[in-house]
Amino acid sequence: MTSKTVPPKSDATAPPQQPRTWVPRLVAFITYLAGFGNIASAISPGFKHSRLHAISVRVPTEVQNLAAAATLLSGILLVLVAHALKRRKRRAWWVAVVLLVTVVVFHLVRSFRVPDHDAPMHYLGIQMVLTILLLILLVVYRDEFYALGDPYTRWRALRAFVLLAGFSFVTGMALMYWQGKRIEGDPSAWERLQHVALGLVGIEGPVRFKPHAGSTDDLVAAMLLGLGLMTALIVAYLLLRPAEPIARQSAEDDTRLRELIAKQGRRDSLAYFATHRDKSVIWSPSGKAAITYRVVSGVMLASGDPIGDPEAWPGAIKVFVEEADRHAWVVAVVGCSETGGEVWCREADLDALELGDEAICDVAAFSLEGRAMRNVRQMVNRVERQGYECQVRRLKDMPRAEVERIKTGIQAWRGASERGSFSMALGPERFGDPADGECVVATATKDGEVRALINFVPWGRDGMSLDLMVRDREAEPGLNELLIVKAVQACQGLGIIRVSLNFAVFRSALERGEKLGAGPITRMWRSVLVFFSRWYQIESLYKFNSKFQPVWVPRFVVFKNTRDIPRVGLAYAEAEGFIVPPGLPWSKKHQDERDLDVDGGPDDCPGEHDGYPAPDEQRDHEGKDCAGPPAAERAAQRAVEQRAAEQRAAEQRTLAAAAARKSGGTGESTPDVPPGRKAAND
Numbered sequence: 001m002t003s004k005t006v007p008p009k010s011d012a013t014a015p016p017q018q019p020r021t022w023v024p025r026l027v028a029f030i031t032y033l034a035g036f037g038n039i040a041s042a043i044s045p046g047f048k049h050s051r052l053h054a055i056s057v058r059v060p061t062e063v064q065n066l067a068a069a070a071t072l073l074s075g076i077l078l079v080l081v082a083h084a085l086k087r088r089k090r091r092a093w094w095v096a097v098v099l100l101v102t103v104v105v106f107h108l109v110r111s112f113r114v115p116d117h118d119a120p121m122h123y124l125g126i127q128m129v130l131t132i133l134l135l136i137l138l139v140v141y142r143d144e145f146y147a148l149g150d151p152y153t154r155w156r157a158l159r160a161f162v163l164l165a166g167f168s169f170v171t172g173m174a175l176m177y178w179q180g181k182r183i184e185g186d187p188s189a190w191e192r193l194q195h196v197a198l199g200l201v202g203i204e205g206p207v208r209f210k211p212h213a214g215s216t217d218d219l220v221a222a223m224l225l226g227l228g229l230m231t232a233l234i235v236a237y238l239l240l241r242p243a244e245p246i247a248r249q250s251a252e253d254d255t256r257l258r259e260l261i262a263k264q265g266r267r268d269s270l271a272y273f274a275t276h277r278d279k280s281v282i283w284s285p286s287g288k289a290a291i292t293y294r295v296v297s298g299v300m301l302a303s304g305d306p307i308g309d310p311e312a313w314p315g316a317i318k319v320f321v322e323e324a325d326r327h328a329w330v331v332a333v334v335g336c337s338e339t340g341g342e343v344w345c346r347e348a349d350l351d352a353l354e355l356g357d358e359a360i361c362d363v364a365a366f367s368l369e370g371r372a373m374r375n376v377r378q379m380v381n382r383v384e385r386q387g388y389e390c391q392v393r394r395l396k397d398m399p400r401a402e403v404e405r406i407k408t409g410i411q412a413w414r415g416a417s418e419r420g421s422f423s424m425a426l427g428p429e430r431f432g433d434p435a436d437g438e439c440v441v442a443t444a445t446k447d448g449e450v451r452a453l454i455n456f457v458p459w460g461r462d463g464m465s466l467d468l469m470v471r472d473r474e475a476e477p478g479l480n481e482l483l484i485v486k487a488v489q490a491c492q493g494l495g496i497i498r499v500s501l502n503f504a505v506f507r508s509a510l511e512r513g514e515k516l517g518a519g520p521i522t523r524m525w526r527s528v529l530v531f532f533s534r535w536y537q538i539e540s541l542y543k544f545n546s547k548f549q550p551v552w553v554p555r556f557v558v559f560k561n562t563r564d565i566p567r568v569g570l571a572y573a574e575a576e577g578f579i580v581p582p583g584l585p586w587s588k589k590h591q592d593e594r595d596l597d598v599d600g601g602p603d604d605c606p607g608e609h610d611g612y613p614a615p616d617e618q619r620d621h622e623g624k625d626c627a628g629p630p631a632a633e634r635a636a637q638r639a640v641e642q643r644a645a646e647q648r649a650a651e652q653r654t655l656a657a658a659a660a661r662k663s664g665g666t667g668e669s670t671p672d673v674p675p676g677r678k679a680a681n682d
Contacts, residue, residue, distance in 0.1 A: 023137075023144045028086035030134045031078050031096065037127050038075025038103060039171065069219075069226040074103045076167060076230065085145065087298060088328040093138060093145035100135040104128060147328030157238035164234060168227040172196030175223060176207065184208045199224030200231070249292075253281050254435075257290060260308040266460025269358065269500040270304035270335055273457070273467075275435075276426055282323060284308070284315035291320050294422060299571035300329040303423035305340030313340075317347045332568040333558040335423045335503070341556040353565075355557040356505035359550035362498060363491040366548075376547050380485050383478040388444045388451070390483060392490035395455075396437030403432045406443070406450055413470050422575035424503055425467050431455055440464050440494060442487040444471075444479050452479035454487060456499070464491075465500035484548065501550060504542040508554075511542075536578060 077099055084092030138145075176183075176192040187195075187207050195205025202225045209217040249257070257274055265271040274281075279292040289308035294301050302320065306313045324331045333344055334355065341352045368377045395403070410428045430436070436457065444452040452471035456464035471479045488499055504510075506529055512518055513526025533539040559568050 020141070020144055023141045024086050024088050027134065027137055027141070028082045030130065030137070031082040031085055034100075034103075034127070034130050034134055035075045035078030035080075035082065037130065038071050038078065041071065041127055069222040071103065072171070072223050073226050073230050074099050076164075076171070076227075078103075080163075088145050088147040089149060090145055090147060091149050093142065097135065097138055100131050100138070103131050104135075146326075148326055157235050160238050161231070161235045164231040168200055168231055169193075169196060171227060172199065172224055175220060179209075179220060182209050184210055196224060200228030202228065249275075249277050249279060249281055256283075256287070257281065257292075257307060258435075260288075260290060261458075264308050264310075265458065266463065267310070268305045268307075268337060268340070269360075269459045269463065269465040270424060271307055272459065272465065273304065273424060273426060274307050276422075276430075279303075279422075282316060282320050284312045284319065286312050286315060288312035289316040291316050293320070294575055295327075295329060296571040296575045297567070298329055299332050299568055300324045300327075301422070301568075301571055301575055302333045302336075304335050305337055306343075310339075310343070313343050314347045317344060321348050330564050330567060330571075331560050332564070332571070333556075334568075334572050335555045336558060338554060338556065341558055344558045348560075350558045350560055351562070352556045352558045354508065355555050356503055357507040357552040357554050358503050359501040359545040359548070360498060360553050361488055361501060361548055361550050363488055363496060366488050368485065372549055373547075376481055376485065379478040379481045383476060383482045386446070386476050388446050388476075388479070388482065390442060390444050390486040392440065392442045392487050392494075394437065394494070395432070395439040395441050398441060406453060407432050409450055409472070410453070410470055413472055422572075422577075426457065428468060428470065431468060439467070440487065440496070442483045442490075444475075444483055446475075451475040452483060454480070454483045456487065459498070459500060462496055463498040463500065464496055466502060480544075481547065488548075501548065502541050502545050503555065504545055504552075505538055507542050507552060510539055 078096065081092045081095050081099070085096060173192060173196055176196060185208075191206050195207040198205040199221060204221070209220070254275060254277070261271050261274070274290070274292040276292070279294050281290050281292050283290045289306050289310075289312035291302050291306050293303070300320070300323070306316050308316070321331060323329075331348060331350065333341075333350075336344060344350050345352055367373065368380070410431060426436075438458045440456040442454045442456075443450050452475055453468070454466065454470075455468040457467045459465045469480055469483075484501070491497070491499060506525075509522065509525050510529055513522045513529075518526075529538050557568065557572070559565060
């Protein structure tokens, strides 16, 4: 699967001209009812006239037990497929139809008994009516379920295993308690749990049923074994099936995107981040515009404005929306400008909400003079007195050996398993790529060793946009401020007139909420943002950016319906790395983390997100050694130097004390300075 200009041909049903929004919701709701109803009817013996314990001789007991177990499994599968039906998935429609037909057969087998016309309709009859009604809805409105399946990987097997295993244990425990009257004695919860766990793999557990309970023992065993087989078969299928490749940028896509960025990239400071290689790309029919995106949890998430000629944006947006409709994905755009948001809302009938503000510095107007810049000026002067030297160069002008040494340092400072931001950073693994030769790199060096770095990507021909900001955690605070100042001051020699710094989410709310006269809702919203700033860099980013007196440019999130906002928010958080799904033990990401944890990796020294640096004073981890395996020799050398410094300090204190005793002094000594650090000059 590669990038596309028009939707490829498929055997999927074409979307109707005016899809009925109520159909998938109603079908999903009834599917949930039917699924949970089947589960309840299978595991509970308390429904009157269900006659699970008094089956007619016309149907053997073994067949009855198998029908009950099959009803239970069908109910669980209906619950699992209901969400996919709500998303109009064609495969889910086929699965649901097959399941409903088999459920009708199971209900007929279970309710077959000697004719009794005077008996009231029992629960299984209601279930059968509900099942037939759902089957009729699916057949009549089959054209409403047209969406293709999502690209998948083997990660879905892990999620399915956790979900099905948990569901099986809960259902098994409910079955044990609902059949409690037929159990001998009063087994503990642990014994019941053991019985369920063993029953899932077909082994008889410690719980015994009463002799007069009939076939209850066989019924429970059949249901538990069915749950175990269902879990094993579904997980095995998801694990062994070939993964469908997710669309990624090809070399041709990268070349074409860079050509568009070179011509039209000045319009958007985020344009260069479209070259992030784990994004998919859709082209306009004319090829003059493109949209990069990623599919996260059923949300087709685009970032920034479309790339290329604004006159071709509507064509790219049309293809983008058509692709989303074919898969029934939710359309959303994050980080677009005001102009881009207007085009998205007009062409795709979307709505927009202000997401935050981007900090833009005008190089000609930037100065350290004045009271407003006093904090930055003092910080920069203090760090320079520590002996740091800065260099600002294009990446293409840096020696390759130096670039490789810096990449090794970045791995030690941050962790190689971290990736870039979805919308506003390429990430540490991308640094040093020869294709990014126009990037501007500012480094801070002390004693011949690089201790901090910031990387800017091109923003047209006369601008640059912050991509990466990292530093050695043993370095002094204030290096970020120093590097930003030196980079802006060097811009005139590089032909750069504007610099894009960090993006501050909900900046306007934070600013208005702290002003005099702010309303109660504004103050409450600011309090919520400040509260979450304990875990995410919300307020700290706003305050950090404000130090440089930037011009704030709003950025927007665009979405289809208001009810989609929570779903879009979760997808955006996952794409940006704020929500990280657990990794499999054999995954590359997990292996990278284990390698880095050998010498105290990122778990011991958590780092900031790419392009989102917190103030240095909040990120300084004194006394922690964050060197991973690539910096093992340097860490060992520092340990030796530290022990030597401690030994010299002890000798000096001993000599000073002896001299004081001889002279009758007090014997006071200078306080110890933490090894590897020097006292900061105010």
